[in-house]
Amino acid sequence: EVQLVESGGGVVRPGGSLRLSCAASGFTFDDFGMTWVRQAPGKGLEWVSGLNWNGGRTGYADSVKGRFTISRDNAKNTLYLQMNSLRAEDTALYYCARGQTAREGLDVWGQGTTVTVSS
């Protein structure tokens, strides 16, 4: 069964850091680009970041550029999102999804991990 399981969410103070992980199983991980999407409370979905199969090509939303870093470890079948200088507006449910490009689509999603930035 193809599965994505996010972890690493929690409560952090403004200015703090968190690293999210997304463990992939049931498919050949390095055949696919990967993406992070978030949903703030009461808001719609927002694309956060994506990267290609080997991490050599990455993209970020303007709202997180310079603060968040996406990466992957293909040997561990795991996607990461390092989040620094966190702000209250980063509070959201963070999903990882398989796929990156317009042609691939985002075809498999995890259930998400919650990040709360609050003092």
Add this chain to the structure above:
Amino acid sequence: QSVLTQSPSTSGTPGQRVTISCSGSSSNIGSNYVYWYQHLPGTAPKLLIYRNNQRPSGVPDRFSGSKSGTSASLAISGLRSEDEAGYFCAAWDDSLSVWMFGGGTKLTVL
């Protein structure tokens, strides 16, 4: 946030056909594939339609997608109670280089 336009809610009775629309622009829907998802709170979004009108294996043929210009639609025929859920669209935007998502449509089966 990067938003494609969807009506917030719609409803139908069992057996009925409902359509959910998604409106964008030439840089997203107008030039890229549209994807449709079903989403229940607390669960992972499920892909229903990819590349405008293709169904993944396991998705019933009651679900169909179409695209015309800068708009797309998801149709659900033979409505069933288990179809009561949120539905959202997605497309890549070439100008902004971001994935854009619809705000979601809540389908109620009366």
